[in-house]
Amino acid sequence: MAQTKTMIGTIRDCFESENQLQFPQFLTMISLDSDEAAQLELAKEFLFASKSDSDKRLALEYFYINQCYQELQCFIEINKESMNELNQELAIIYQFMLDIRNGKPVHEIRTNSKSVSVKHPELRCLKYFLHIEVDIKVYNYERIGYYLNKIQKQLRHVDNPLFITFFQIRMKILLFQYYWKRNELILARKHAYEALQMPHHVKQKAKLHLDLALSYLYEDFQSSVYHIEEANYIASCLDDQKTLEHIANHTYPFICAHFGEVDGVSTTDPIEKAHLEIAKGNYQLAKTMLEHLDIVTPFTQYYLGLATRKQHFFIYSYQHFMEKRSDHFFARLPLKASEGLGI
Template identity: 40%
Template sequence: MKVPLQEYTNNEGNGFHPFLIWKSTIYSPNEAIPIAKDYCLQASSDIDMRVGLEFLYMNGFDQDLHQLIEKNKQSSNLLNQQWGHMYELHLARKNRSLSGQQLLKGLHHISITSPEMNILKNFLFIYIHYGSYQFDALSRFLDKQYELLPQVEDPLLHRLFQTRLHEVLFIYYWKRNELVLARKHAFQVLNETFSVDRQANIHTNLALSYVLEDYGQCIMHIEESLRLAESFGNTSIIEVNLHQNLPFISAYHRKTDGICSNNRAEQAHLEIAKGNKKKAIDILEKLPYQSPFKTYYVGLAKQDKDLLKRSYHEFIEKRSDYFFSRLPLQALKVLG
């Protein structure tokens, strides 16, 4: 006989983690996750209301997360109120409704009184540095996360934080060009998360991590990302894969048949791959922004060593990106 959800959530002797384990033995992950989402929204215990915030965040239930944030902010428990304010900042960062400076200002108004809150604060610092391409500044925050994680007592919260950390470490090691370590963390995320959005994003970045070495791996991961995004109706992932990542990979490997893009920079990249360098230059000169990729594309099109060297330094100095800095280096080797 199945216990009704409401009856279970009102039983203080149970909890979210055993509930999730129990439901996972009865249902598939795709069926169990929505049930667990409902549990989070109906939870009455303080700890379940807090853990539910991370569960909803990590599974992409943003609208439901907003609802649970408000519920925590209205709690009589001061700790729950603080968690509500913290996740309000995390959601604002994800939705890009606040700048990095505004997020830092918001952090100053939150009391950090537990290892869990310290972990959440450090994740926010990490994401702010990611947003400004300051990858080299992350090591001290990552070290702090390793120190704090064993202090998290709730097993489900520990697991969710650990998955977040693997996600962060994937990007960190990828940008440092330490690809074996990067991919190890990427596959950890794929094994640990049921979030289709997160899986799609990991496959997208895995595809890009193979661009310099294996076209087949690139396409396999892009196709898996597209399949997952289509199953969840995530149009932004579909758009960036079809019009930015797939054209980029195809142009790099000179496999351009049937590939098109509405991204002007990647249109130019495709023209370079086809040998239409003058057309590529015309496109690139009309772009209203500067970036290491634009400098690299112009350098490719003009066969200009100085521009390629500038692109290399821009990748390193402006983005701390040792992986994509290999692109202009490879082009320089070809030019001799």
């Protein structure tokens, strides 16, 4: 706490001096003597105090890659009011990205984004990132590689090194998702581990660890638990209650049920409650629980297959994963279960 107060004093000094620090220099300075969780809070203080147009643009991507969506919305509004045309145009694209996460219809975003200017290399990169976000929303993972190649070519024209770093973080995480969904796990983990070594996106690292935990579903319980513990540690340091809740009620019970390690495990999620009952051998109870839900997903159909030993549930689940989600990784769940039951 004392260190944080000292650094906040340093932030005030930065803006009172004649040679004001820019955000890239400030990030470098605080990275020398504070951990990543503290850096995120200090960066917020700095960016809200900065008057620099460049810093206001960087704030958009910094908060996006850190999943700080409330702060991102604030800076979208700030940049919309800027006299700088580039700031205004960037704000429009980030608003589209936030709209996707807030559930706005994808076809509306796809249509409305066609009018967005791409005169600057940052805008061209972000337009491609927006296309990727739209495709991911509709589970079209196949086109990620196409757009990432386009972004890579544009990066050489971006003149702000910190923007390049932020975009490279995004690219690494997207490459992980791309290869993970294609079930190419060696390549997927390579990009994930490289992303974890990169600075400035601590909040997203918790999510990355959770996805890595899931990537070990067909291999090793202990490796999955290791990544869950890492995610839990990061989320605890950040007091990120949403991620902590997701770990406790979704990812951890899902992995425990999958591996049959269910002693003392509980959840508030009704779907994962049924999954835990299946792992305990309470098939009829799990079937009843699942049939009372209004939710039909490839996971619920997979669980019904496990509970009833009926092939058509596995077929539905497999086809849904493959045809509607382009998800070769999770499609292995019903496939392996069907083979294991000999049906």
